Amino acid sequence: MKIGIFDSGLGGLIITKAIRKAMPEYDYVYLGDTKRVPYGNRSHEAVYEFTREAVDYLFKKENCAIIIIACNTASARALRRIQQEYLVSYNSSRKIMGESLRKILGVLIPTAEEAAKYKKVGVLGTLGTVSSNSFPEEIKKRNLLLFHGPHSNLNMVNETNIAYAKKSTSFFSFTRVFQNSAPMLVPLIEEGEKVLAIQFLKKYLKPFLNKKLDAIVLGCTHYPFYKKEIKKILGKKIKVISQDEIIPKKLKDYLLKHSEIEKKLSKNKKAKILVTDITPNIKKLSQKWFGKNTKLECIQL
Ligand code: DGL
Numbered sequence: 001m002k003i004g005i006f007d008s009g010l011g012g013l014i015i016t017k018a019i020r021k022a023m024p025e026y027d028y029v030y031l032g033d034t035k036r037v038p039y040g041n042r043s044h045e046a047v048y049e050f051t052r053e054a055v056d057y058l059f060k061k062e063n064c065a066i067i068i069i070a071c072n073t074a075s076a077r078a079l080r081r082i083q084q085e086y087l088v089s090y091n092s093s094r095k096i097m098g099e100s101l102r103k104i105l106g107v108l109i110p111t112a113e114e115a116a117k118y119k120k121v122g123v124l125g126t127l128g129t130v131s132s133n134s135f136p137e138e139i140k141k142r143n144l145l146l147f148h149g150p151h152s153n154l155n156m157v158n159e160t161n162i163a164y165a166k167k168s169t170s171f172f173s174f175t176r177v178f179q180n181s182a183p184m185l186v187p188l189i190e191e192g193e194k195v196l197a198i199q200f201l202k203k204y205l206k207p208f209l210n211k212k213l214d215a216i217v218l219g220c221t222h223y224p225f226y227k228k229e230i231k232k233i234l235g236k237k238i239k240v241i242s243q244d245e246i247i248p249k250k251l252k253d254y255l256l257k258h259s260e261i262e263k264k265l266s267k268n269k270k271a272k273i274l275v276t277d278i279t280p281n282i283k284k285l286s287q288k289w290f291g292k293n294t295k296l297e298c299i300q301l
Helices: 012-022 044-060 072-077 079-096 108-115 127-132 134-148 159-167 185-190 194-211 223-234 243-257 280-290
Strands: 002-007 028-032 064-069 103-106 120-125 176-181 215-219 239-241 271-275 296-298
Touching: 002 012, 002 044, 012 028, 012 223, 012 243, 012 271, 012 280, 028 044, 044 064, 044 072, 044 079, 072 079, 072 108, 072 120, 072 127, 072 134, 079 103, 103 108, 108 134, 108 215, 108 239, 108 243, 120 127, 120 134, 120 194, 120 223, 127 134, 127 176, 134 176, 176 194, 185 194, 185 223, 194 223, 215 223, 223 239, 271 280, 280 296
Parallel strands: 002 028, 002 064, 028 271, 064 103, 120 176, 120 215, 215 239, 271 296
Antiparallel strands: none
């Protein structure tokens, strides 16, 4: 069985490359919904529907044991509902037939876990991710989990515990989170418009400049491209939380802890790239971001 990676478009190839570098032994299938990208400006419902269709395809047609939603917008706007509705019903029918259960993970929670270690954090994301408020909420939950220690669980994140934690201000404080959306960055990065992209980056990062941030979360598949430029704009001292560095480690840990999934994964070092639309630019970008021998297969969701 394979590891599936889903993104709204091709940006997720950056993280896929990093995951594959960290764990080359497994077989991967990437699905980029290039026909309907970008998801960043779409409604909750549309992002949910598209993501559910993609996940369903990866499980049923590609036999994935586990799927990583590499898209921040989909992780923010669709993942929880997919886990609670689609996955519960899909797995319950598998359970009845005695078949193995499947998993879906996102990129938001592992990123929030990292961000919760800092006092003041900026989050740059798409309009959809920022307006969902998912990063500030998840970072707050992780603050409480860190505060309550390694044996705590998410059920502890209730009003009583928040009030208790707030009272103990001498040694507890929530991470202060500042967000900004960067709607022009994805299209400019995809067009390879570096000069313009940097001008927009400066504009989008401006509200963070006087905040004395400890860290900045790159909350979108495409932003790792400009990691260096972002650091340059915000100052050398800032910690850049970039998913191409975090997710491979977190996935490795996850598979170590979940041997019931790991042992089902095939190990032939293969990677297949599926897209929902092919144009010359899509071909060019996939080769630029994943390697010059990248071959695309077009599918219909
Ligand atoms: N993949 C999206 C994300 O990480 C960016 C592109 C889009 O808007 O669909 O939020």
